[in-house]
Amino acid sequence: MREYHRTHQWRLSEGGLFIPHAYSNVGPESLSYWDDVGFILNGRRIIVRWQHPRHVYADAIATMAWKEAGDDPHEDWVRESGTKNYKMVGKSARRKKQSGYTIGSAPEAQLQYYTKLQQIEDRMTREGIALEVRPSWKWTRLRWAMGVELVAPLEVRNEKELAQVACLARGLILQKTTLGQEFPGFVYDRASWLNEQAALSSCSDGH
Template identity: 70%
Template sequence: MRGYHRTHQWRLSEGGLYIPHAYWNMGPDSLSYWDDVGFILNGRRIMVWWRHPRDIFKEAICSLAWEEAGDGPQDRWLFEGGTQNYKKVGKSGQRKKRSSYTSREPSEAQSQHYAKLSQIEERLMRDGIDLEVRPSWKWERLSWAMGVTLVAPLEVRNEQEVAEVAHLARNLILRKTTLAQEFPGFVYDRASWLRDEAV
């Protein structure tokens, strides 16, 4: 990890953070779902993959919608039967090089399956599901960094707020705090989801 960090430098912000995302589309009242942030601790990279509990909840809704919709037709419309697109290359323009693919339209049965899936998902989003999401974290050793997967009820709409995620992750790693101390009794459930959906 230290060797990788020496040879593959991060572009760090003034606060010493690796911030891979921009926040131009986030307003002061926007709801956030996930983000990534990195920092250096004892000469090692720490990469934090943060998710709000509402993102876990939304993922569970999408998964339930797929289960309820069932297996659709096995139409490989995205990968089979498409058109190859070419662009001219060279000075004469006589040679062609494949540049992209255009997929064909999905079959009628596939389109109906997607429409059914969309209706189920909309209903589950509107009504919510029985699920409780609590703050959690785990870390893992990677070849290039230590990875921290963090689920915590923070809002991340700008660089100052993503710095709070990094600070929390650092304190968890150094055992200066726990999620139970930071978010005592917090549970994200159907009522929380419906409140967020109303926003």
């Protein structure tokens, strides 16, 4: 990791952060779901992969919807219906190489399955699911950096707020704080999800 860091320099912000995403299209009241931020600690790269608890909750809804919908009856339809496209190479009319792939139309059973899956996910989104998401973090070792998988109820809509994620991760790594100290008793559950969905619905209705 140290060697990779020495030979592949990061472009860091003035605050010493690696910021891979832009926020020009993110509104000040937008709900956040996930983001990444990096920094250098003791000569090593740290990449923080952050999720808001609502993102964990939304992913769980998608996973449960897939399980309830059952096996995809034509999961290989893209490969089975596709045809390879070729183009001629060089002067010989006998030489050709693949230049693309044309995908056929999805079979009716496949379209019905997708409709069923979407209906299940829409219902779970409206009703919520029995899940509680609490703040958490863990180390992951990558070839080029140490990773931090962080779940915390922060909002990240600009670089200043992203810096708070980095600051929290640094404090956790150095054992200067804990998630229990930062978010005592926090839990994101069905009520949290439904309250946010109601607020989103109200905004979309123009109220």
